[in-house]
Amino acid sequence: MTGPASQQNAGPLVHPDEWSALMARAQDGDAHAYRRLLTAITPYLRAISGRAHRNPSDAEDSVQDILLTVHAVRHTYDPTRPFKPWLAGIAQHRVGDRLRRRARMSAREVSLALEHEAFAAPDNQEADRAFDQRGLHIALQTLPKGQLLAVTMTKLREMSLHDAAAETGVSVGALKVATHRGMQALRRLLVREKDER
Amino acid sequence: MIDTPDLIARLSTHAPPVRRLSSPMLLAGSWLLLAVIGLALLGVERGLRDDLAAQLGTGAFAIAVGASTATAVLACIGCLIASLPDRSRAWLWLPVPAMLLWFSTIGYGCLTDWISLSSGGVQPGEAARCFATVLLVSLPLSLALFALLRHAARLRPARVTMTAGLAVAGMTSTALSLFHQLDATIMVLIWNIGVAIVIVTIDAAIGRRVLGWLNPPLP
Numbered sequence: 101m102t103g104p105a106s107q108q109n110a111g112p113l114v115h116p117d118e119w120s121a122l123m124a125r126a127q128d129g130d131a132h133a134y135r136r137l138l139t140a141i142t143p144y145l146r147a148i149s150g151r152a153h154r155n156p157s158d159a160e161d162s163v164q165d166i167l168l169t170v171h172a173v174r175h176t177y178d179p180t181r182p183f184k185p186w187l188a189g190i191a192q193h194r195v196g197d198r199l200r201r202r203a204r205m206s207a208r209e210v211s212l213a214l215e216h217e218a219f220a221a222p223d224n225q226e227a228d229r230a231f232d233q234r235g236l237h238i239a240l241q242t243l244p245k246g247q248l249l250a251v252t253m254t255k256l257r258e259m260s261l262h263d264a265a266a267e268t269g270v271s272v273g274a275l276k277v278a279t280h281r282g283m284q285a286l287r288r289l290l291v292r293e294k295d296e297r
Numbered sequence: 298m299i300d301t302p303d304l305i306a307r308l309s310t311h312a313p314p315v316r317r318l319s320s321p322m323l324l325a326g327s328w329l330l331l332a333v334i335g336l337a338l339l340g341v342e343r344g345l346r347d348d349l350a351a352q353l354g355t356g357a358f359a360i361a362v363g364a365s366t367a368t369a370v371l372a373c374i375g376c377l378i379a380s381l382p383d384r385s386r387a388w389l390w391l392p393v394p395a396m397l398l399w400f401s402t403i404g405y406g407c408l409t410d411w412i413s414l415s416s417g418g419v420q421p422g423e424a425a426r427c428f429a430t431v432l433l434v435s436l437p438l439s440l441a442l443f444a445l446l447r448h449a450a451r452l453r454p455a456r457v458t459m460t461a462g463l464a465v466a467g468m469t470s471t472a473l474s475l476f477h478q479l480d481a482t483i484m485v486l487i488w489n490i491g492v493a494i495v496i497v498t499i500d501a502a503i504g505r506r507v508l509g510w511l512n513p514p515l516p
Contacts, residue, residue: 126312127317134309142301164299164304167304175316176318176382185383189382193453
């Protein structure tokens with residue numbers, strides 16, 4: 101989520117007039133040109149996204165959505181046409197999608213105020229959290245190895261299924277099943293433990 | 298989500314050369330060529346309807362066939378152009394005038410041939426053959442057009458697939474008019490408008506999913 105960091109290894113600043121040529125080279129497989137282009141367009145995308153989203157985290161997520169879409173549809177760019185309208189078209193779609201998703205979510209969600217907390221005293225919450233963490237840790241150790249790995253990577257480390265699959269060498273489908281079964285087992289164990297408490 | 302610079306690094310290291318998309322007009326031309334080949338093969342296998350020459354002499358039939366074909370051609374061009382990120386979504390309106398003409402000629406045909414309602418309608422055997430024609434024409438054409446539009450999955454899929462469905466519906470209606478003798482006007486209405494609505498609805502409903510299947514996962 102860092103702006104200046106994104107300039108690392110990307111070479112000198114790129115003028116927007118060069119974006120079209122860089123994309124043409126990227127389409128031919130020039131990874132360096134592609135990296136320079138993606139780095140150069142990021143501030144422009146941040147400006148578009150920042151105007152639409154009030155939440156900086158949403159704005160940066162939109163920027164990443166746009167970059168992923170640019171990557172997925174880069175073969176649709178025609179180098180004989182201007183690059184900026186092509187990019188702006190994608191940005192408009194992605195920002196609009198996120199705004200709609202956000203609107204749907206906020207229509208369903210209710211934000212909790214302090215008075216909704218069951219225990220206002222911080223000591224109680226800390227003790228409860230520590231107890232929950234210990235319970236979770238014990239429950240995790242009872243899972244089979246495959247499920248433990250899947251839950252740890254996709255839920256605790258918040259990795260995507262594709263990333264976790266790439267790191268473990270297990271297929272996405274198998275990981276999805278292992279995560280689902282692991283979560284079911286955890287839920288059963290934690291509910292039982294809570295009942296016993 | 299990962300940091301944006303990490304994402305950029307990951308994307309740029311997973312960026313093999315890509316084959317640039319051909320121009321929308323070229324893609325539309327290929328799809329229409331496929332449609333013409335399909336109709337020609339169907340014509341060779343089944344033969345054209347006996348009274349085609351006589352029917353083409355009547356203004357309403359010729360206009361209806363011309364309008365449904367024009368709807369197919371314009372909808373195909375419109376959805377292929379509008380599927381690109383830098384083109385206006387107004388291209389999706391391109392087939393609308395031809396579509397209105399097509400539907401209005403069906404309505405006019407119904408009014409002028411109303412008497413034929415009492416003729417007993419289309420026989421069950423003919424209806425089954427009509428249904429087979431609908432499937433034989435619409436399935437391959439739908440799949441081919443979705444394959445050409447697979448990049449649209451990440452942009453504006455709903456409207457694009459609906460217009461693609463209209464293109465397939467127009468071509469299917471042309472095939473029905475050329476190969477089947479539908480004398481009962483109510484059947485003409487059902488087969489033309491009904492089939493068009495069903496194809497557009499099905500394509501719009503499953504199109505997004507089909508486009509998703511046709512796309513490789515992101516790195």
